[in-house]
Amino acid sequence: MNLFVIIWNIIWHPLAVLVPLTNQLGTGIYPILFALIFLESGMLIFSFIPGQSLLFMVGSIAASPHSQLNIWLLILMFTLAATVGSAVKYLTTLRWGKHQERLIRKLPDDKVAKATAVFNRNQDQTLLIGRFIPFVGLFLPIIAGTTDMNWRQFRYYNFLGSLIWVGSCCAVGYFFGNTPFIRSNFTWLFLVLLAVPFLFGQARHALQRRR
Numbered sequence: 001m002n003l004f005v006i007i008w009n010i011i012w013h014p015l016a017v018l019v020p021l022t023n024q025l026g027t028g029i030y031p032i033l034f035a036l037i038f039l040e041s042g043m044l045i046f047s048f049i050p051g052q053s054l055l056f057m058v059g060s061i062a063a064s065p066h067s068q069l070n071i072w073l074l075i076l077m078f079t080l081a082a083t084v085g086s087a088v089k090y091l092t093t094l095r096w097g098k099h100q101e102r103l104i105r106k107l108p109d110d111k112v113a114k115a116t117a118v119f120n121r122n123q124d125q126t127l128l129i130g131r132f133i134p135f136v137g138l139f140l141p142i143i144a145g146t147t148d149m150n151w152r153q154f155r156y157y158n159f160l161g162s163l164i165w166v167g168s169c170c171a172v173g174y175f176f177g178n179t180p181f182i183r184s185n186f187t188w189l190f191l192v193l194l195a196v197p198f199l200f201g202q203a204r205h206a207l208q209r210r211r
Contacts, residue, residue: 015177015186018057019064026068033058033074034081041085041162047138051082051131052169053193059173060182071174075166082131082162086141090154093145115139123149127157131165 022029033054040049055078062069115136119126127144131137144154176182182189 013186014057014190015060015064015183018061019067022061023066023068029069030073030077034077037078037081037166038085041082042088043085044089044138044142050193052165053190055166055169056173056177056193057190059170060177060186061173062170063174063178065178071170075170078166078170079159079163082166083159086158086162087155089141090145090151090158093142116143119143119147123147124153124157127154128161128164131161 025032036049036054037051039046040051040054058069058074058078059071061067062071062074115138118130118133118136119140123144126136127140130140141154141158177186
């Protein structure tokens with residue numbers, strides 16, 4: 001019965017479990033979180049990691065009065081992880097473009113074409129907000145590495161885009177995550193954040209087929 005209660009609490013009241021867990025790990029939680037965002041940003045094979053949902057969740061944990069996580073340190077660390085990860089993806093495209101192309105060929109052509117079209121319309125603006133666009137954000141560093149965008153331009157807008165992405169997602173989790181409504185429905189909201197990119201892509205695809 002105790003095991004059932006523990007599992008039930010983890011599923012429906014995750015903050016009640018995650019806050020003491022992160023406190024137990026202490027400063028050891030920071031390199032783990034850094035690695036998750038770095039891998040999600042830097043390697044296509046880890047694109048399954050739900051970056052936005054993770055940022056929201058960690059921001060919500062940090063909002064708890066019982067949490068030892070520092071929101072400013074988290075924002076700084078996540079921004080660094082996202083910036084460096086995307087830079088690695090950009091630089092590996094420049095050096096080993098053929099390897100990246102093999103990975104891209106395994107992905108749906110329409111989604112790759114969509115990401116390329118969005119980037120070509122406005123390179124700088126896309127780097128700033130592209131991480132919020134489902135699927136597009138994964139390919140921006142690769143596309144940038146295959147175009148005429150130079151390293152200086154990419155480095156500048158990549159950093160700003162990472163800061164905007166991390167800051168907004170963590171801020172939403174931090175300022176709203178400790179409200180009674182969010183705490184009571186955290187699991188549902190987390191699942192919605194996971195599903196939004198998929199549902200957005202499906203809706204867009206359905207609209208394109210009707211046209």
